[in-house]
Amino acid sequence: MSDERTNHDLEQSLRAALRPADPGADFPAGVLARLAAEPARTLRPARSLATASWLTFALAASVVLGLFIAHERQVRRTEQGLEARRQLIQALRVTGEKLELASRAVNTTEHSTDSLHSGA
Amino acid sequence: MSSPVRKWILILAPLAAMVAPMTMAAPAAPLKLPDFDALAAKASESVDVSLDAGLLGIAGAFLDPKDPEDASAKQLIAGLKGIYVRSYTFDRDIVYPAAAVDMLRRQLEVPGWQRLVGVRKDKEHTTVDIYVSVEQGKANGLVIIAAEPREFTVVNIVGNVDLEKLRRLEGKFGIPKVPLPEGDRPTGHL
Numbered sequence A: 001m002s003d004e005r006t007n008h009d010l011e012q013s014l015r016a017a018l019r020p021a022d023p024g025a026d027f028p029a030g031v032l033a034r035l036a037a038e039p040a041r042t043l044r045p046a047r048s049l050a051t052a053s054w055l056t057f058a059l060a061a062s063v064v065l066g067l068f069i070a071h072e073r074q075v076r077r078t079e080q081g082l083e084a085r086r087q088l089i090q091a092l093r094v095t096g097e098k099l100e101l102a103s104r105a106v107n108t109t110e111h112s113t114d115s116l117h118s119g120a
Numbered sequence B: 001m002s003s004p005v006r007k008w009i010l011i012l013a014p015l016a017a018m019v020a021p022m023t024m025a026a027p028a029a030p031l032k033l034p035d036f037d038a039l040a041a042k043a044s045e046s047v048d049v050s051l052d053a054g055l056l057g058i059a060g061a062f063l064d065p066k067d068p069e070d071a072s073a074k075q076l077i078a079g080l081k082g083i084y085v086r087s088y089t090f091d092r093d094i095v096y097p098a099a100a101v102d103m104l105r106r107q108l109e110v111p112g113w114q115r116l117v118g119v120r121k122d123k124e125h126t127t128v129d130i131y132v133s134v135e136q137g138k139a140n141g142l143v144i145i146a147a148e149p150r151e152f153t154v155v156n157i158v159g160n161v162d163l164e165k166l167r168r169l170e171g172k173f174g175i176p177k178v179p180l181p182e183g184d185r186p187t188g189h190l
Helices: A002-017 A028-039 A042-108 B004-022 B039-042 B053-061 B068-079 B100-105 B163-167
Strands: A116-119 B045-054 B080-089 B113-121 B126-134 B137-149 B150-157
Touching: A042 B045, A042 B053, A042 B068, A042 B080, A042 B113, A042 B137, A042 B150, B039 B045, B039 B080, B039 B126, B045 B053, B053 B068, B068 B080, B100 B137, B113 B137, B137 B163
Parallel strands: none
Antiparallel strands: A116 B113, B045 B080, B080 B150, B113 B126, B126 B137, B137 B150
């Protein structure tokens, strides 16, 4: 008997606690307003700041890399130019020496029995 | 005419003009230089220069027009399409690779090339040959093959070779000025 009584009281307490209650007319509007306000104040600014930082870093890195590549290209071009100049001077020196050798040979051959040919 | 090189130019220039009508235009292309690796291996000093038109342009950009030597070089290379030099110096007398030299000479036997000068000095074991290709009265190629007991050199200049500018090399780039004795004044012919 006492068990049935206890169960009945418990059921009544639960019914009382879980009875439907009216949240009020402004409840949906309040929830929507809170949802709308919350991302704008917290999540979105944080994400934008991180993105901007990365973009700035990437831009700076690109500029530095570009300057480095341009510098290296200029260094290589200078080295190539100086080497070409050195080879040119060397080639002209050898050419001049051999023209002089030919000239000396002609001079001495004119007065000797060595052979001298002309294709003209 | 106070120098051997100037004298040489005085001899070459009229000859080049004379052979011009008799010759077909030679292609202004570099010769196919033989492989001189065997010579290079024996040489105590070697010069291996291959400057095509592009490299000549780059080299020209690094010549200082205020420097007399550089200015001369810049003028000289203005009409050139290439300079190719192989030069080997030895510590002892050597025998030159005849096949390689023959291969070189065969390329100069085609119409357009003329051997202007060939000197054989048997006692000194020295030979010097100068070939020139001429187009419309202007030299557009020059080849020098010089064999001495301890030095072998091939020079191939491609393009408009200005002999007068070559003459101006005298006294520059270490090329000595050698005054001619009075008795050695040029005669104007070979």
